[in-house]
Amino acid sequence: xxxxxxxxxxxxxxxxxxxxxxxxxxxxxxxxxxxxxxxxxxxxxxxxxxxxxxxxxxxxxxxxxxxxxxxxxxxxxxxxxxxxxxxxxxxxxxxxxxxxxxxxxxxxxxxxxxxxxxxxxxxxxxxxxxxxxxxxxxxxxxxxxxxxxxxxxxxxxxxxxxxxxxxxxxxxxxxxxxxxxxxxxxxxxxxxxxxxxxxxxxxxxxxxxxxxxxxxxxxxxxxxxxxxxxxxxxxxxxxxxxxxxxxxxxxxxxxxxxxxxxxxxxxxxxxxxxxxxxxxxxxxxxxxxxxxxxxxxxxxxxxxxxxxxxxxxxxxxxxxxxxxxxxxxxxxxxxxxxxxxxxxxxxxxxxxxxxxxxxxxxxxx
Amino acid sequence: xxxxxxxxxxxxxxxxxxxxxxxxxxxxxxxxxxxxxxxxxxxxxxxxxxxxxxxxxxxxxxxxxxxxxxxxxxxxxxxxxxxxxxxxxxxxxxxxxxxxxxxxxxxxxxxxxxxxxxxxxxxxxxxxxxxxxxxxxxxxxxxxxxxxxxxxxxxxxxxxxxxxxxxxxxxxxxxxxxxxxxxxxxxxxxxxxxxxxxxxxxxxxxxxxxxxxxxxxxxxxxxxxxxxxxxxxxxxxxxxxxxxxxxxxxxxxxxxxxxxxxxxxxxxxxxxxxxxxxxxxxxxxxxxxxxxxxxxxxxxxxxxxxxxxxxxxx
Numbered sequence: 001x002x003x004x005x006x007x008x009x010x011x012x013x014x015x016x017x018x019x020x021x022x023x024x025x026x027x028x029x030x031x032x033x034x035x036x037x038x039x040x041x042x043x044x045x046x047x048x049x050x051x052x053x054x055x056x057x058x059x060x061x062x063x064x065x066x067x068x069x070x071x072x073x074x075x076x077x078x079x080x081x082x083x084x085x086x087x088x089x090x091x092x093x094x095x096x097x098x099x100x101x102x103x104x105x106x107x108x109x110x111x112x113x114x115x116x117x118x119x120x121x122x123x124x125x126x127x128x129x130x131x132x133x134x135x136x137x138x139x140x141x142x143x144x145x146x147x148x149x150x151x152x153x154x155x156x157x158x159x160x161x162x163x164x165x166x167x168x169x170x171x172x173x174x175x176x177x178x179x180x181x182x183x184x185x186x187x188x189x190x191x192x193x194x195x196x197x198x199x200x201x202x203x204x205x206x207x208x209x210x211x212x213x214x215x216x217x218x219x220x221x222x223x224x225x226x227x228x229x230x231x232x233x234x235x236x237x238x239x240x241x242x243x244x245x246x247x248x249x250x251x252x253x254x255x256x257x258x259x260x261x262x263x264x265x266x267x268x269x270x271x272x273x274x275x276x277x278x279x280x281x282x283x284x285x286x287x288x289x290x291x292x293x294x295x296x297x298x299x300x301x302x303x304x305x306x307x308x309x310x311x312x313x314x315x316x317x318x319x320x321x322x323x324x325x326x327x328x329x330x331x332x333x334x335x336x337x338x339x340x341x342x343x344x345x346x347x348x349x350x351x352x353x354x355x356x357x358x359x360x361x362x363x364x365x
Numbered sequence: 366x367x368x369x370x371x372x373x374x375x376x377x378x379x380x381x382x383x384x385x386x387x388x389x390x391x392x393x394x395x396x397x398x399x400x401x402x403x404x405x406x407x408x409x410x411x412x413x414x415x416x417x418x419x420x421x422x423x424x425x426x427x428x429x430x431x432x433x434x435x436x437x438x439x440x441x442x443x444x445x446x447x448x449x450x451x452x453x454x455x456x457x458x459x460x461x462x463x464x465x466x467x468x469x470x471x472x473x474x475x476x477x478x479x480x481x482x483x484x485x486x487x488x489x490x491x492x493x494x495x496x497x498x499x500x501x502x503x504x505x506x507x508x509x510x511x512x513x514x515x516x517x518x519x520x521x522x523x524x525x526x527x528x529x530x531x532x533x534x535x536x537x538x539x540x541x542x543x544x545x546x547x548x549x550x551x552x553x554x555x556x557x558x559x560x561x562x563x564x565x566x567x568x569x570x571x572x573x574x575x576x577x578x579x580x581x582x583x584x585x586x587x588x589x590x591x592x593x594x595x596x597x598x599x600x601x602x603x604x605x606x607x608x609x610x611x612x613x614x615x616x617x618x619x620x621x622x623x624x625x626x627x628x629x630x631x632x633x634x635x636x637x638x639x640x641x642x643x644x645x646x647x648x649x650x651x652x653x654x655x656x657x658x659x660x661x662x663x664x665x666x667x668x669x670x671x672x673x674x675x676x677x678x679x
Contacts, residue, residue, distance in 0.1 A: 099580035
């Protein structure tokens, strides 16, 4: 299994950047998820790693060896395509055997290896069918089998579950994760689905507008987003982000609310904010604690029962709505007054102009 | 206009009042009425001649003789099938069809592979290559006859023959005449194979080649395992069409050699023509030959269609 390094890798289509100069190291055996909205450059990055797309400049190294200009076939990688890319004129068995046949592996060994991988993915019963006759899930399993049948240096997956129904997606997600744990293969996985990214990645690389926004563990990305984009993009709904004005340990929030800044943040806010004290306060829905003596007051705008919990939409001001996760049994009338506090260790602050998260060096998750 | 509107009003009023005596045509009747002219034409022009000629093939009959057809059973068929010259005609046709179709397939597919990747002016080149196919076969035959002409034709000149005493007589030499027709047919119809192959090639999704690159397949392996099988259905259709056409080949042969020298290029359709419309106008015998050709073409087509279905995985 290989370590993959990207050094100042960039891709331009004409004058516009698909990927701006990017540095990234993917450790051997790591499961990396490239996450971002469509057009953010994540698939282009993956295709550059695979060699299907040539880099405009920069270097790609596999285990320290420069492969930047090697043909995909010389990189020893497996690629799982979004729309499977199965050979439609060949049976599932022949599809899986293809990479082995292409390398001139002996027939007996091919049969044995195809059988083993088919057993692992539970597709023995569809081996003689052509891809067109298979369900989406089985097609994807065949595509995975084709990737797994040889032991490549790395697995690259381009939205492999994107073409499946929601129901299948969840079980396939678990299957892929399970396979990764068994094989411990270096894997780069592209998706636009943040739930998928959170569930699968050892590390998540969040991309937007051709630039990496944050590369960190799922928990870090969720609790300590590097900037407003990540804060909004991760989580459903994303982080609550409210504009306020900081002054002497207090923040003025819309609806004539005042929030007391936790002690640990005061020094940071004193020094890092613009002169006018403008700041963006961020906190996750689960950081909201409804309390009769809460310092922020709001009115209920809507309340959705999600089965396990209730999602409250709390209106601070005309256009300012906070999402709050409340216990299942909590019931609210519309336009009822609700007071709440924000858990002090779960509040984050962002610079209004750079949009970057402020760091106080000691936040906990 | 006024007429139409009154018609509509009367129709509406008749529908509104539902007069039982007023005759109205049902949709089915209208449909039948529209189909009728086609059916009549088909029966007159296709089905009647087909059946009538089948009857004639079992008779001794000539259209120019003032004599009713005389029933002679399968005698026409046995005569044809036991005649050396007919077998020679079939052999000529078979040889011609085989060589011609193989060459057209190779050249057409080759051209398609070359034109597959777009380059500057590739659209124009493709169109120019297609021109021969659009010409009338008689026109093609006539100017190739000129080009093959040993004293003033350009063909031998281009091959490097400048002495008329040693240069090949393409249409006059019994060893070359069939090849001459093959050359013209290949020139004219390779573009057709190319066109279908080009359509087949452009329908192969690019991601299959990407997958193959990832699967570390060599260029030759990709061609053999992806390109060829993916193009096969359309290639087989091209081959099917060309084979049927080659078996029926008439106009090019007629225009170039009329079956000569001697009868070395006498294909079955030329023989059929001579039998039916020259000398004795042996309508009975020629009908029998026509039916034999028909059966052969149907048999060959069926073989192709079977392999076509296999290629498509049906």
